[in-house]
Amino acid sequence: MSEKSILIAFFSRPGENYVGNSIVNLPVGNTEVAAKKIQMLTGGELFRIATHAYPDDYTRCTEVAKVELEGNKRPVLTQKVDNMEAFDTILLGYPNWWGTMPMAVFSFLEQYDFSGKRIAPFCTHEGSGLGSSAKDIFKLCPGAEVLSGCALPGHSVANSDNTLRAWLQHINIGSSGKSVPGHVNGRYSELNNSRLL
Numbered sequence: 001m002s003e004k005s006i007l008i009a010f011f012s013r014p015g016e017n018y019v020g021n022s023i024v025n026l027p028v029g030n031t032e033v034a035a036k037k038i039q040m041l042t043g044g045e046l047f048r049i050a051t052h053a054y055p056d057d058y059t060r061c062t063e064v065a066k067v068e069l070e071g072n073k074r075p076v077l078t079q080k081v082d083n084m085e086a087f088d089t090i091l092l093g094y095p096n097w098w099g100t101m102p103m104a105v106f107s108f109l110e111q112y113d114f115s116g117k118r119i120a121p122f123c124t125h126e127g128s129g130l131g132s133s134a135k136d137i138f139k140l141c142p143g144a145e146v147l148s149g150c151a152l153p154g155h156s157v158a159n160s161d162n163t164l165r166a167w168l169q170h171i172n173i174g175s176s177g178k179s180v181p182g183h184v185n186g187r188y189s190e191l192n193n194s195r196l197l
Contacts, residue, residue: 005086006044006173010035010093011051011105016058017095018126020155023058030124030154031093037164038091038122042173045087049094051075051104068103075104080111089118089173092137095154096123099131106140115143120171122150122164124157147171 012029019026032048039046052075054061068075081087092109094101101123119137123130129151137146150167152160 006042006089006091007047007081007084007087008035008038008042008044008091008093009047009049009081009108011049011095011102011108012093013054013061013095015054015056016061017154018058020126029095030152030157031095031122033157034122034124034152034160034164035091035093037161038093038168041161041165041168042091044091047081048079049104049108050078051107062097065097065102069098069100073103074107074110077104077107077111084112087117089120090114091120091122091173093122093124094133096125096128096131096133096151099128100133100136106136109137109140113143114141117141118145118147118171120147120149120173122152122167124152124154126154 010031012032012035014026014029014032016023017026017030018024019030035046038044054064067073092105094105119141121130121134121137123133125131130149134146134149137144148167148171150164152163
């Protein structure tokens with residue numbers, strides 16, 4: 001069985017965030033914390049999905065995100081993956097904003113042809129899980145295989161190593177920065193607290 005390279009592409013926002021029923025100022029966004037843990041577990045290559053700056057104020061940020069979602073906007077990204085063909089598995093991370101991915105992640109997915117690649121979503125949230133994001137990935141990337149997703153409560157992301165390890169094992173991701181081909185029935189489900197939901 002051959003091994004292929006993994007890209008850990010993530011969107012994350014530091015600053016004021018809703019964490020455990022209160023607004024907390026985070027120096028590093030929860031999704032970035034999760035992405036770096038995944039990088040340590042897999043050796044995969046990190047890539048930040050970056051776009052315009054969102055307001056530091058949590059409430060204002062949610063308002064901007066809602067306008068982007070309702071307007072089906074595609075924020076312009078400030079960098080791109082130059083060697084996407086080198087990766088066969090994309091571990092795609094983002095916070096759940098208004099029940100799905102931030103619109104910058106939609107922009108990212110529409111920039112590349114993911115045909116024949118595997119996409120495994122992981123998201124941070126405070127109660128809404130993956131929302132409709134996995135279904136949205138299916139729609140945006142019809143030629144890709146969308147693997148089981150991992151939904152991490154933001155307030156416990158610092159202690160999510162065991163959940164992430166279990167998820168990576170479930171989707172057949174090795175610890176060498178490579179993916180091991182395997183079939184997950186072309187469907188997705190959420191892995192949370194080390195069990196499938």
